[in-house]
Amino acid sequence: MEEKILFGYSGLFDTPDEIIEAAKKTADSKYVTYDVHTPYPVHGMDSAMKLKPSRLPYVALVVGISAMLGMLGFMYWITTTDYPVIVGGKPFFSFPAWIPVLFEVTVLSASIATVLAMIIVYFKFPNISHPLHDTDFMRAVTADKYGISIEIKDDENEEEVKAFLESIGAYNVSAIYWNNEEATFKNTVLQPKFLTLLLILIITVSGATYFTLNKLMFMVPFNWMREQDKNIPQEQSTFFNDEFAMRNPVAGTISRGNMPYKYIGQPDIAGAELLNPLPVTKKNLELGKIKYDIYCSPCHGYFAEGDSRLNGQFPNPPSLHSVKVRDWSDGRIFSVLTEGQNVMASYANQLDRNERWAVVLYIRALQRSLNAKESDL
């Protein structure tokens, strides 16, 4: 058996007061590589050991703030640019809803980063061994004793360290040796053991995730969210006698926001009785322009002159600047949009009532652009 390599010396104390005094004396001595071990945090130890404030808070601060800003940017990009979805009628950029997420991300990343920094920088992970492990000294200080261990540097005398520990009142002063394995330990993440562990971890986590999301969710009883007591469109119903899941509205009612159109087949009466409910505002005109450009301009052209690119390939769409159309009332144009006319189909499904009136407003504006009234000048 070859000779063991000496790590250092350890000594035990009985009370927290003694260990505080001993820590003070050790801090004042020439030994720098020492540590104090107690079974629980002893108040006043930091100042007794003259420890400088830890630098870990800076890791927490930097990582926390950058994770928060990163998340802020990420959510901003998702909700306003990449995939804007209206949730609960809120604007895309709804900051209050993000604050809990930002808070969680900040706390989570800061704490994980702090723990990782601690175990990697200070404990030199993946090294998980230390000469003090598995010694009687460690057994004592994790139960009911207090202890100091001093690591011996090359230029320090063993006997002096031993004498020093005894001089500050330690008993059971004993030498701590490296295991051969520990002494020759190469601190690298590329150990096969560590890599295997990592691989197993990756396979387990991803397998479990796949299983949970793709299989487990479809098994009884975890499929309760998928199997709900409701009908989707076109489905058979077991509740109603006629087995239709889709129902007609109750007689005498209309759905919310729906305004029935009572002039079907009577465009002239509509023209005489209907008035445009929308005021002439910039907002309404802009809405009308957008809808006109989408739905009307393919045939009537962007300026309503009937000169779209379909001209000649199709029964020619009429210009909307004709005297006939100019003399129509708003309601008459509205009835054409609602019911269609000749080859023009109804646009009631594409444009709701307000949008149709907005288009009427915009058509009026287009007409005025070519046939301005004197008052417009």
Place this chain on the structure above:
Amino acid sequence: MSSSENTIEYNRKEIPPIFGKFGLGLFGIGLVLSVLAYLSEPTRSAYNNVILLEFLSSVGLGSLFLVALEYIVGSVWSTPFRRVFEILSSVLLILPLIALPVYLHSHNIFHWTHAEVVAVDEILKQKSPYLNMTFFTIRIIAYFAIWIIFHLLMTKNSKVQDTTKDPKLTKLNTKLSAIFLPLFVLTLTFSSIDWMMSLEAHWFSTIFGVYYFSGTFLAALAAGTFLIIWLNEKGLLVKGIRKDHYYSLGALLFGFINFWGYIAFSQYLLIWYANIPEETYWFLQRWEGSWMYFSIFFIIVHFVVPYFALLSQPSKMDPKRLKFMSIWIIFVHILDLYWIVMPSFNPDGFIFGWIEIGFILLGLGVLIVVFNYSAKKVNLVAIGDPRLKRGIDFRL
């Protein structure tokens, strides 16, 4: 501990007279201004009086809560200055006096006291079993009675302990605290609902009591922290209070700044998300006209500034910074109450004038005068407490 044979060094000294004079000055100016205010604008003064009342009950009740909390958790580090909080809580004794003008003007400020309004208002009609003058009177008398009884009992026991050194009194006070704490939660919640939430009788927020509690805790702790550091620097407290104690006070302040932010935001987030008109109008009121600028300013001074001022470890131990931040937090708590109360008086925009200043001065003056007066009669340190020695030896 090796130093445990030492006796506790406490020599009773009088608080420097400048303290009392300063308090009397503030009190005098504040009293004159607020009396003038009541003569010229009674309604506005009554609203300000609500702020004053809630501020003083914040400090008094919060201090009593801290004392009770110390007993119930058996905390050691705070024993050397528990007496400061006990003395601070004596402001509870004069609270009924402060509440009286508000009560007399309740018809001016509480919408729900008008029978003809309640008769045609379905919501108020439903709430009338709770919001009616008889029950309101019974409730506020109950609050004051509970607070004053527990203040008298607990401070008396602590005072008697100074001479008898009887550890049984600590046990007794622990039991009293166990009774007081649930009552504290109920009375604090309902008193905040009665005095402040019912100013907008339609509005409701189930977290309102917790919100007021977070401010209460901050105000009491800030007032206590300032006094503890100031008295300690003058050498009026027991020897041995050091930066470890300061750090604990600072950390609590910092923690409750966060707690306040958390609760204030929780209240906002839920109302914002649900978007129910009955609830949102309270926040909309505070987001209209010049109130919007005030609200933004308020978030910054109440959360952002104290958060960064107390974030680092050394800043929680620095007596200068702690004293400054304590004063700061006392003022932002007044601002908090102002933000809750005043938009109900003047929804059109932010108002701040000599009336508001008068009532704030009166509040600070009352606090100092009452503290000075009660401190004359007792030791500033609970020298009979069996945990005192360990409290002084407290290290981080």
